[in-house]
Each structure stands twice: as C-alpha cells, then as structure tokens.
Amino acid sequence: xxxxxxxxxxxxxxxxxxxxxxxxxxxxxxxxxxxxxxxxxxxxxxxxxxxxxxxxxxxxxxxxxxxxxxxxxxxxxxxxxxxxxxxxxxxxxxxxxxxxxxxxxxxxxxxxxxxxxxxxxxxxxxxxxxxxxxx
Numbered sequence: 626x627x628x629x630x631x632x633x634x635x636x637x638x639x640x641x642x643x644x645x646x647x648x649x650x651x652x653x654x655x656x657x658x659x660x661x662x663x664x665x666x667x668x669x670x671x672x673x674x675x676x677x678x679x680x681x682x683x684x685x686x687x688x689x690x691x692x693x694x695x696x697x698x699x700x701x702x703x704x705x706x707x708x709x710x711x712x713x714x715x716x717x718x719x720x721x722x723x724x725x726x727x728x729x730x731x732x733x734x735x736x737x738x739x740x741x742x743x744x745x746x747x748x749x750x751x752x753x754x755x756x757x758x759x760x
Contacts, residue, residue, distance in 0.1 A: 629672045635662055645677035679727055686723035693726060694718030695741070719745045728753050 636643045641657040643650060643666075650666060650673060652658050658666075666673055686692075692704040694713030702718060704710050710720050719741060721729065728751075729737060744751065 629669055629676050632662070632665055632669060632673060633676065636666070643673075643677065645674045645681065647674055647678070650674060650677075679730070683723045683727045686726075692720050692722050694720050714748065720748075722750065724753055725751050 633643055636652060636658055639657045639659070639662070641655070642653050644653070645651075650670060652663070652666075655663075690705055692710065694702040694704050694710070694716075696702070696716070696718045702709075702713055704713055704720055713720055721744070725740075725744070729740060732740060740751075
C-alpha cells in the first residue's frame with residue numbers, strides 16, 4: 626500500500642474528509658487531523674491531489690456506467706452497456722471497470738500484465754479489497 630493511500634486513509638480514520646480542490650487539499654473538519662498528519666499531507670501534496678482526482682474520475686465514470694475495453698494492439702473502446710461489453714469481448718477486447726482502471730495504474734508492469742492476463746482469460750468482474758496497515 627502506498628504512503629499516499631495510507632495518508633488519505635489516516636485522514637478518514639480521524640473522522641475528517643479530504644477533497645482535492647486544485648491547487649489545494651481541503652480537510653473538513655480540519656481540527657480532527659493532527660498537525661503531524663497535516664505536515665505529511667503537505668509534503669506529499671502533489672501525489673495526494675493526483676490520487677484524489679483519480680478517485681473522483683473513477684466515481685464519475687461509474688456514475689455514467691462507463692468501462693473501457695482494451696485490445697491487444699493497445700487500442701481502446703468506451704463501453705456503456707452490456708451489449709457494448711459483449712461486442713468488445715467478441716472483438717477480442719478485455720473490459721475494465723472504472724475501479725479496475727484506478728487500481729491498474731497503481732500496479733507495476735508485472736502486476737499489470739498479470740491482471741490483464743487474468744481478465745482476458747477468465748473475464749468477469751474484479752473485486753478489489755484494499756487493507757491499510759495500522760500504524
């Protein structure tokens with residue numbers, strides 16, 4: 626688990642919400658977060674902003690029911706319906722949900738190849754269970 630994810634989770638565990646309002650990070654209520662945690666957020670601000678913006682993008686894609694079909698030649702296709710997904714799979718594509726895409730970008734090259742191979746071979750959906758190490 627990356628330090629950035631641990632920082633975001635620490636804010637949430639403190640009972641506060643963390644939002645990206647570029648170029649700022651907004652903590653509400655700010656008083657629930659320790660000065661040490663605020664300092665760590667400031668040190669990692671660019672990465673935290675990037676992660677929060679990616680999470681928001683994922684939520685928007687999920688709300689619009691958008692997935693992406695990825696083909697072996699590197700091309701991609703937007704998928705919105707089950708019929709779109711069936712056609713993409715029939716054409717040799719592998720369908721990634723918005724959450725799959727969010728996690729995919731966090732994987733190293735080996736992990737990406739492994740995920741793609743599993744999704745291509747077995748299809749279906751991927752359940753992402755993320756645990757944050759307790760400090």
